[in-house]
Amino acid sequence: MYCQKCGHQLDDNQQQCAFCGTVQELGQPDIETKKCKKCERDIPVNANYCSYCGMDQALIVWKERPQDEPEPEKTIAGLDDASNSELNNLVANMKKAGIEVRVIKRDPKDLLPHKRPGLINSTRRFLRDSFKVQGRMGLADYWWGYLGMVILLLVVIELLMSFVKNTTLLELLLLVTTVVYFVPTFTASIRRFRDAGVPVGYMILRFIPFVGELIIWFFALRPSLEVRQQMEKEIERQLEQLKRQYDEQNHEHKDEQDAQDAQDDKSDDDDKHHQNQP
Template identity: 35%
Template sequence: MDYYCQRCGRIIGEAERVCPACGVSQDRFKDDEEQKACKKCQQEIPVNSNYCYHCGADQAQYYYQSEPLKKETPQVEKEEQPDQDNIFKQIFEGDYDDLNASYQRILKAEEEQRSELQKLKGKVTRANENEKPGLIPSTKLYLKDWFNINKRMGRADFWWSFVGMIGLTFIFSLVLSVVVTGLRSVEPNFANFFLNFMVRVFIGFILIANMSALIRRFRDAEIPVIAIVMVFIPVVGEIAAYILATKKQVVTNNDYTFIDPVREAKKRRKARKK
């Protein structure tokens, strides 16, 4: 015959004095233990029982009875518990101290992750990522971070890269016109397709790169990133966004620095593998 553990409610053998699941000694083997009536089957159970060892009923639950059961009522078979009760058991069965300890471990792990993330980010100690911003280094930085919004971008780096991209656009247009002119003498239809394709790709790249650069510049000036929606307002909004990009650097926190923590973490993992 099977019984139920008085602490966790799991099925245990008739002769088992200690629950193999939660390790609690079963008070039903003690003759002098104070008794109480089970809320469901009315059988006598130890007063400290969380579950009835006869029917498995949770003593924290209320059970409606049309007619009160007498204590002498024969043992009733365990009824299937509602899904809500099963979920409750799965989450809270066992020692509440263990649950609290698990919660504390989660909090500690999150704190360690935040600390590690802050170490990867570092602190803002200068106005620009490049020690000496200029046409070439700032444009290289712009191209490297064309899809990155997890860091800052200094004012000098931003405007030098802006000039650099104007120059690259001119060079791209010149090279593309030469290539298309040559293709038209051989395959006119393909030349037109190639021209349309390359122009669209380049425009898409410029739009994404400019958007991410503006976001990084806003982060450096600690302007709310939501202000980037101004770019979608033709002419007036774009001009306003670039005017905001002239604002000086503001450092009241180190939520965003000149280091991308995701990229830095990948670099460290690669270094450890080597």
């Protein structure tokens, strides 16, 4: 048995903690209870520690799901390399603060060879969705595909310069090549903006000579919007839980202080009563 306030181990029949003086509420009738985050047994609602296993209720415990169970319906969408880095930093900071967290892994289907972001797969998506402006594109997919388009552009230009000798025909083919390069990268940037939460209207900056494409790249570096929102919600949830825990401890301390003040006032009244007696 453990103290519900300070977590020190108690004897089986010990009702008052020798360390903090708290009277244990476990076993008393008509008390409000909650589930322990570790053993899931009923403990007093204002308990800081589980009376059975001693688990600190301020910590967050995630139970690992067996691999043979189906994937949960709610997952983090659009997780990519950049967002992984930010998520790792968040997890590291939470661990430093003494908070245990579990990172939700990607859907295994997203890790299949034909779906995994890469030079060939992502470039194929660029070309396949050349005229598609709806939908979204992840960060890794975007940069792999963009790299593939640049490589294709350079290879085609080199081949045209080497084998086409007619100047007029060469200029025409170079123009067609530029259009074929521009359209997929333009529509892919729109899908990347949607995924990153950047207003699509900013794509007008793409037409600025010389620096337009660099500006688009800058906005495209942002991680997925859903990942950022998920991280922000997780931080808000952690802060709300810590605030609630802090308020409960303060409320408990205030109740104890009020009870002590009332007892002191009663003692003072008794002393005055005895002094006034003849």
